[in-house]
Amino acid sequence: MPDDELSRTFAALADPTRRAILARLSEGEATVNELAEPFDISLQAISKHLKVLERAGLISRGRDAQWRPCRLETAPLDAVSHWIDRYRERWNDRFDRLEREIRRVHPGKEGLEHG
Amino acid sequence: MPDDELSRTFAALADPTRRAILARLSEGEATVNELAEPFDISLQAISKHLKVLERAGLISRGRDAQWRPCRLETAPLDAVSHWIDRYRERWNDRFDRLEREIRRVHPGKEGLEHG
DNA sequence: ATCGTATTCAACCTTTCGGTTAATCAACGG
DNA sequence: CCGTTGATTAACCGAAAGGTTGAATACGAT
Numbered sequence: 001m002p003d004d005e006l007s008r009t010f011a012a013l014a015d016p017t018r019r020a021i022l023a024r025l026s027e028g029e030a031t032v033n034e035l036a037e038p039f040d041i042s043l044q045a046i047s048k049h050l051k052v053l054e055r056a057g058l059i060s061r062g063r064d065a066q067w068r069p070c071r072l073e074t075a076p077l078d079a080v081s082h083w084i085d086r087y088r089e090r091w092n093d094r095f096d097r098l099e100r101e102i103r104r105v106h107p108g109k110e111g112l113e114h115g
Numbered sequence: 116m117p118d119d120e121l122s123r124t125f126a127a128l129a130d131p132t133r134r135a136i137l138a139r140l141s142e143g144e145a146t147v148n149e150l151a152e153p154f155d156i157s158l159q160a161i162s163k164h165l166k167v168l169e170r171a172g173l174i175s176r177g178r179d180a181q182w183r184p185c186r187l188e189t190a191p192l193d194a195v196s197h198w199i200d201r202y203r204e205r206w207n208d209r210f211d212r213l214e215r216e217i218r219r220v221h222p223g224k225e226g227l228e229h230g
Numbered sequence: 231a232t233c234g235t236a237t238t239c240a241a242c243c244t245t246t247c248g249g250t251t252a253a254t255c256a257a258c259g260g
Numbered sequence: 261c262c263g264t265t266g267a268t269t270a271a272c273c274g275a276a277a278g279g280t281t282g283a284a285t286a287c288g289a290t
Contacts (some may be wrong), residue, residue, distance in 0.1 A: 001129070001247090001275095001276070001277080002129075002130065002131050004131060006128075006131075006134070007129050007130065007131055010125050010126075010128040010129035011125075011126070011129035011277095013121075013125040014116070014117075014122050014125035014126035014128075014129055015117060015122060015277095015278085016117050016119060016121075016122055017278095019121070022202070023202075023205075026202055026205040026206045026209065027205065027209060028209055031236075031237090032236070032237060032238095033235090033236065033237085041278090041279070041280090042279075042280065042281080043236085043237075043238095044237090044238075044239090044279085044280080044281085045278070045279055045280080047237065047238060047239090048238095048277090048278070048279085049278090051238090052277095065236090065286090065287055065288065066235065066236045066237070066286060066287040066288070067235095067236065067237085067287095068236080068237065068238095072206060074203060074206060077199050077202065077203065080195070080199060081196065081199055081200075084192050084195060084196055085196075087137070087138075087141055087192065088189060088192065090138075090141040090142065091141045091187060091189060094141065094142060094143055116245095116246065116247085116277090126247095130247095130248085132248090146266080146267090147266070147267060147268095148265095148266065148267085156248085156249070156250090157249075157250065157251085158266085158267075158268095159249085159250080159251085159267090159268075159269090160248070160249055160250080161267095162267065162268060162269090163247090163248075163249085163268095164248085166268090167247095180256090180257055180258065180266090181256060181257045181258065181265065181266045181267075182257095182266065182267085183266080183267065183268095
C-alpha cells in the first residue's frame with residue numbers, strides 16, 4: 001500500500017465492511033461497539049478497520065469517558081470527487097478533439113455515436 | 116479483496132501506477148509497451164496492472180495485429196461518483212436535521228458553523 | 231481498591247498484492 | 261519456415277491485508 005493521500009483513501013474504500021461503517025456514520029456519530037454490532041467479525045477487527053479509515057482521514061474520533069465516538073470526515077471524499085472530475089474532463093476533451101478531427105476529414109458527417 | 120463491483124473499482128484505483136496508466140489513457144488509446152514506457156517496472160508487472168484495471172471495468176482492450184490497445188472506460192468512475200454523491204447527500208441531510216434540532220432547542224440561534 | 235465495560239495492542243495465521251524472471255503464445259516480416 | 265516483436269502465463273518471493281485469540285489499557289461505577 002503506497003503512502004500517498006489518494007491511495008490511502010481508495011484503499012480504505014475498497015472494503016465493503018469499511019464502506020458500511022461509513023454509511024452508518026453518515027447517519028451520525030457512533031461508538032466502536034455500535035459500529036461493530038451489525039457485523040459477524042470480532043470487535044478487534046472493527047477496531048483495525050477504524051484505524052484504516054482514520055489514517056485515510058475518512059473519520060475522526062473524539063473522547064467521551066471510555067467511549068471513542070467516531071464521526072465521518074468528508075474531505076477525502078471531496079478529493080476523490082475532484083480527481084474523478086478532472087479525469088472526466090480530460091476524457092471529454094479527447095472526444096471533442098476526436099469529433100473535430102472526424103468532421104475535418106469527413107465534412108459531411110454531423111455527429112458521432114459514442115456508445 | 117472482496118468481489119463486488121465497487122470494491123474492485125476502489126482497489127484498482129488504490130495504486131499510483133494504475134492511476135497513472137488511467138491518466139495516460141485519458142489522453143487516448145495506447146498499447147501495453149507505450150503504457151509501460153514511463154515506469155521502472157517490468158512489462159509483466161504492467162500487464163498485471165492492466166488485468167486488474169480490466170477486471171474492474173476501468174479499461175477495455177482491442178486487438179490490432181500483435182498489439183492490444185487499451186482504452187479508458189468511464190462507467191465504473193461514474194459509479195464511484197454516484198456512490199460518493201449519495202453519501203454526501205445523507206451527510207448533509209444529517210446536518211440539516213441537526214441544525215433544525217439546535218434551532219428548536221435554542222430558538223435564538225441563527226446558524227451553525229460546520230468547519 | 232476493585233470490578234465491569236469499552237477499546238486497543240500484540241502475536242499469530244492465511245491469503246492476496248505487487249514485483250521478479252523464465253517460458254510461452256500470437257502475429258507479422260523476411 | 262524462421263526470427264522478431266508484443267504481450268501474456270507460470271512459478272516464485274517478500275510484504276501487507278484482514279482475520280483470529282489473548283492480554284493490556286482507560287475509564288466509570290460501586
